[in-house]
Amino acid sequence: MDWDQVWIDLNIATMNPENSEPYGVIRDGVMAVKDDKIVWLGCRSELPEFDVLATPVYRGNGGWVTPGLIDAHTHLIFAGNRANEFEMRLGGASYEEIARAGGGILSTVKATREASEAELFELGRKRLNALAKEGVTTVEIKSGYGLETETELKMLRVARELGKHHHVDVKTTFLGAHAIPPEYKDKCEAYVDLVVDEMLPAVLAENLADAVDVFCENIAFDLPQTQKILAAAKAKGLDIKLHAEQLSNMGGSALAASLGAKSVDHIEYLDEAGVKAIAESGTCATLLPGAFYFLRETKLPPIDLLRQHNVPMVIASDYNPGTSPFCSTLLMLNMGCTLFRLTPEEALAGVTRNAAKALGIESKVGVLKEGMQADFCLWDISSPAELAYSYGRNPLVHVVKDGKLIHQ
Ligand code: NIG
Numbered sequence: 251m252d253w254d255q256v257w258i259d260l261n262i263a264t265m266n267p268e269n270s271e272p273y274g275v276i277r278d279g280v281m282a283v284k285d286d287k288i289v290w291l292g293c294r295s296e297l298p299e300f301d302v303l304a305t306p307v308y309r310g311n312g313g314w315v316t317p318g319l320i321d322a323h324t325h326l327i328f329a330g331n332r333a334n335e336f337e338m339r340l341g342g343a344s345y346e347e348i349a350r351a352g353g354g355i356l357s358t359v360k361a362t363r364e365a366s367e368a369e370l371f372e373l374g375r376k377r378l379n380a381l382a383k384e385g386v387t388t389v390e391i392k393s394g395y396g397l398e399t400e401t402e403l404k405m406l407r408v409a410r411e412l413g414k415h416h417h418v419d420v421k422t423t424f425l426g427a428h429a430i431p432p433e434y435k436d437k438c439e440a441y442v443d444l445v446v447d448e449m450l451p452a453v454l455a456e457n458l459a460d461a462v463d464v465f466c467e468n469i470a471f472d473l474p475q476t477q478k479i480l481a482a483a484k485a486k487g488l489d490i491k492l493h494a495e496q497l498s499n500m501g502g503s504a505l506a507a508s509l510g511a512k513s514v515d516h517i518e519y520l521d522e523a524g525v526k527a528i529a530e531s532g533t534c535a536t537l538l539p540g541a542f543y544f545l546r547e548t549k550l551p552p553i554d555l556l557r558q559h560n561v562p563m564v565i566a567s568d569y570n571p572g573t574s575p576f577c578s579t580l581l582m583l584n585m586g587c588t589l590f591r592l593t594p595e596e597a598l599a600g601v602t603r604n605a606a607k608a609l610g611i612e613s614k615v616g617v618l619k620e621g622m623q624a625d626f627c628l629w630d631i632s633s634p635a636e637l638a639y640s641y642g643r644n645p646l647v648h649v650v651k652d653g654k655l656i657h658q
């Protein structure tokens with residue numbers, strides 16, 4: 251066998267649903283890599299002969315291997331922070347009240363408009379490093395703190411640059427419809443036209459986005475406005491997704507499902523009809539426990555209904571300065587289990603297999619099997635549930651990305 255590297259003495263949580271063991275486990279497993287692909291994976295007892303002198307062999311010392319983690323929902327490019335609003339909320343103000351008074355997303359918009367591309371790149375790079383140190387190999391990054399063409403493009407360019415200069419793969423999402431900017435106060439329709447007629451074509455012209463997202467909520471965009479933006483994006487061949495049912499039940503998820511959205515995100519207020527709609531369209535449910543926790547939300551997303559209807563559940567950090575200032579995908583595994591009562595296996599699927607589906611990259615990453623991209627993590631843990639159980643002692647030992655051992 252002509253292989254580039256072989257990993258032995260591992261337990262492999264393949265997350266491959268074709269393997270009926272919990273976590274798709276292969277005990278005493280071996281994985282072989284050639285170029286950027288996994289070319290052989292199985293039990294050591296079945297390992298074919300290979301040239302042991304010519305092939306580097308790495309030992310996992312009985313640790314666990316998982317697919318590289320995928321954080322499918324972040325807003326990690328922003329300037330400033332909102333600790334002052336945290337204090338206001340602790341004093342009794344609600345997220346909606348702060349937003350309606352011109353704070354919230356708009357205060358981050360002000361800081362982000364003022365920041366240079368280089369400053370945003372540096373901020374983004376540090377945050378991406380923090381995620382990578384916990385095993386993230388693919389991340390989605392949204393715009394949405396510009397709310398004017400120039401700054402939306404600036405954010406997306408920074409996201410694309412980060413993807414070029416970092417081993418972590420970056421998928422970008424245009425979220426021009428994140429809030430109504432001060433210049434368009436009381437002129438929301440005109441702002442939607444700007445998003446569709448000016449921003450979207452400019453984003454497409456520079457190939458800056460893989461997907462389009464909208465914040466469908468009573469403090470942001472209503473259903474007809476959401477429909478207009480998502481339909482325009484879909485017509486241009488972009489993936490679509492939606493911030494839906496976060497603070498109230500607007501029917502955004504059913505709309506997004508009818509347009510073939512990849513995911514609906516947050517969804518605390520999603521009802522059974524909405525769950526059925528996304529189940530039928532194959533849309534993923536992205537759960538964001540960091541935002542649930544930080545806003546001290548009490549309404550739980552409809553986890554049991556999602557299970558009953560076999561909706562793929564994703565877990566993501568939603569890393570942003572307002573509702574989820576947590577630059578950690580691993581922490582979300584614990585929060586997904588403690589707050590939403592996911593099983594550790596569901597939580598891990600939410601940052602691997604299902605996250606890949608939500609980003610439309612499930613044919614390449616998210617599970618470990620022959621032919622997939624060689625993106626994987628080696629962890630110093632004695633069972634995969636440990637990843638969700640404990641937080642703070644980072645158990646990551648090695649990351650392999652595109653077949654290369656990453657030194658970080
Ligand atoms: O995912 N809900 C809308 N957007 C973000 C919050 C952004 C912010 O407050 O800065 C979210 O929760």
Ligand code: FE
Nearest residue numbers: 323325493568
């Ligand atoms: Fe978000």
